Amino acid sequence: MxxxxxxxxxxxxxxxxxxLAEAGQAARVHLxxxxxCEPYHRPPLSKTFLKADDQALQPHRPPKWYEEAGIHMxxxxxxxxxxxxxRTVTLRSGQVLPWAELVLATGSRARRLPGLGDAPLDNVVxxxxxxxxxxxRARLAQAQQVTVLGGGFIGLEVACTALALGKKVLVIESAPRLLGRAVSPQLSAHVLRTHRDAGMEIVLDARSGGFQVEGARLASLEVNGERRGVDLLLLGIGGTPETALAQAAGLECADGIVVDARMRTSDPAVxxxxxxxxxxxxxAGRALRLESVQNANDQARTATATLxxxxxxxxxxxxxxxxxxxLRLQMAGLMPPEGTPGLTTVRRPGPNDSAFSLLHYVDGQLVCVESVNAPVDHMMSRKLLEAGRNPPPEVAADPAVPLKSLLA
Ligand SMILES: Cc1cc2nc3c(=O)[nH]c(=O)nc-3n(C[C@H](O)[C@H](O)[C@H](O)COP(=O)(O)OP(=O)(O)OC[C@H]3O[C@@H](n4cnc5c(N)ncnc54)[C@H](O)[C@@H]3O)c2cc1C
Structure with missing residues (x-):
């Protein structure tokens, strides 16, 4: 076969x-x-999983499912x-697997800090x-203070979890705002205010002046000319796509493995x-690299169609x-970069004071909706954007008008 x-x-x-199992192809699959371990959900790793030792990994499917489906693990x-x-893949054990079609789903790795070297430090994760x-989780339990380098999603989620565990938390971000690559300035400002009000120390526009290592520990780092002691440091400075195998195999890569709209690489069998x-x-009208569960799932469905x-x-x-x-932040569509000509925003109040949505238009076309503690608006926004609907801003901003009604 x-x-x-x-x-x-x-x-x-x-x-x-x-x-592939749904399509009756499981018996052909080698994972x-x-x-x-079998694949598990990653989002809880920066949230509930860190809170208590008894939090287990959440597998996508139990081991038995793969066995019963006939997938070779x-x-x-x-x-x-x-x-x-x-047309073979060699595994570390030496086993060689032949393939008719090969799919690379190698994900991304956390970026290391240039200048810190490759040697592991006990208190840097x-x-x-x-x-x-x-x-x-083990180090958090011991730490009194947690420093998070990077004000992106994973960094801020861990910072919030650490705060909830009673730790003193410092977030250091080199950009002028939090989540700068992914959300609007209005949402960044709301997130900043909320976290500061909760007791998090956040330094923006941070300029690093180097690190002091003592033995196997990072003792301190210098931020904006001030030396800050480090108890535990999380590096939350983004990820790099895992392309080493693809590059070695001569597949086209450019900050990611380059694929076409059917998920084929420069070799159509891969x-x-x-x-x-x-x-x-x-x-977007251009090539993108996204790190999200939705993107992974939807690209897998497109690949299934191809296969x-x-x-x-x-x-x-x-x-x-x-x-x-x-804060439950939910984003539908991609936020256009700051300064995009024709970009306008309206605010739609949510069901309570802590909830709202920001609807972003470019040249009068709805392109992105950011919702805070407003899951129903998020779901409806996705449907509006998927259907290409374009509600007038003043109507969409009126909380008395259910977004659902704009789908009709
Ligand atoms: C802590 C955390 C929290 C997150 N929270 C959210 C969230 O709230 N919402 C959201 O939308 N997204 C979130 N994400 C992002 C989301 O989890 C990823 O976008 C998603 O996991 C991508 O799926 P993937 O299969 O492409 O890569 P991954 O899930 O990273 O899987 C890649 C797998 O490939 C394996 N691999 C690599 N090289 C090889 C090799 N040579 N041989 C065999 N196996 C290999 C790796 O070990 C890994 O298991 C979060 C990510 C993390 C890390």
């Missing part, structure tokens, strides 16, 4: 297994995972080489996978999905969420 080999054990790989045995001419989350890809986005002879172009609305203390 012609095998489909999937390399990766995260959200994209899990969804691809599920979709090659670097991690020693290769856990804890990463792929180390791809031979495109021979990153967060991508279960092993790192377990390490962070597909790539999830965080590791750079793909053409119809709405099962029902190929169609990828056309999914990007959406994502982040839970930060009392």
């Amino acid at each position: 012609d095998s489909i080999v999937i390399i990766g054990g995260g959200h994209a790989a899990a969804q691809l297994c599920a979709s 090659v995972c670097e991690e020693a 290769h856990l804890g045995d990463p792929a180390v080489a791809i031979d495109r001419a021979a 990153t967060l991508r996978a279960a092993g790192e989350a377990q390490q962070l 597909l790539a999905i999830g965080d590791c890809t750079r793909f053409p986005d119809r709405r 099962t002879g029902a190929a169609r172009d990828h056309d999914a609305l990007p959406w994502f969420w982040s839970d930060q203390g009392g």
Whole structure:
């Protein structure tokens, strides 16, 4: 039987297994995972998982499901080489798997801090996978104070969790605002105010003046000319796509494995999905790399269509969420960069004082909706954007008008 080999054990790989099983193709599938367990949900790792020792990983599906579906599992045995001419993948154990089609779902890795070197420091952690989350949880339990470098989603989620655990928290961000690459300035300002009110110390526009290492620990770092002691440091400075195997196999990469609208790489027999890809986005009109559960799942569905002879172009609305203390942030569509000509915003009050949505238009066209503690508005916004509806701003901003009614 012609095998489909999937390399990766995260959200994209899990969804691809599920979709291929639905399409009756499970028996062809070999899943090659670097991690020693079945795929699990990553979002809880920066939230509930850190709060207590009894919080377990949340698997996408129980081990039995893979067994019953007939999927061949290769856990804890990463792929180390791809031979495109021979159509084989070699695993670390030495096992060689032949494939008719290969899918790379290798995700991304947390970025290390240039200048800190590669040697691990006892009190410096990153967060991508279960092993790192377990390490962070154990160190959080010991720490009095937590420093988070980077005011992005993962950094702020961990900062909120640490605050909820009673730690003193310092967030250091080099940009002039939090979440600057992903959300509007209005939302950044709300998040900043909320976290500061909750007792988090946040330094923006931070200029690093270097680090002081003592033995195997980071003792302090210098921020804006001030030396700050470090008890525990989380590096939350973004991720880099895991493209090493693809590059070694001669596949085109450009800050991500380059794929077409059907998730095919520069070799049509090799597909790539999830965080590791750079793909053409119809709405944005350019190639993007996204790190979100929605993107991983939807790209897996598009790849399934390609692999099962029902190929169609990828056309999914990007959406994502982040839970930060009392803030549930939900974004539908991509926020245009600051300064985009014709960008206007209206605010729609939510069902209570802590809830609202920001609707962003470019040249009068609705392109993105950011919701804070307003899940119904988020769901309806996704439907509006997917359907290409364009409610007049003054109507959409009126809380007396249900967004659902604008879908009709
Ligand atoms: C802590 C945390 C919180 C998050 N919270 C949210 C959230 O609230 N909302 C949201 O939308 N997104 C969130 N994300 C992002 C989301 O989890 C990712 O976008 C998603 O997991 C991407 O799926 P993926 O399958 O592409 O990559 P991953 O889930 O990262 O999986 C990649 C897998 O490939 C494996 N791999 C790599 N190389 C090899 C190899 N050579 N051989 C075998 N296996 C290999 C890796 O070990 C890993 O298991 C969060 C991410 C993290 C880390």
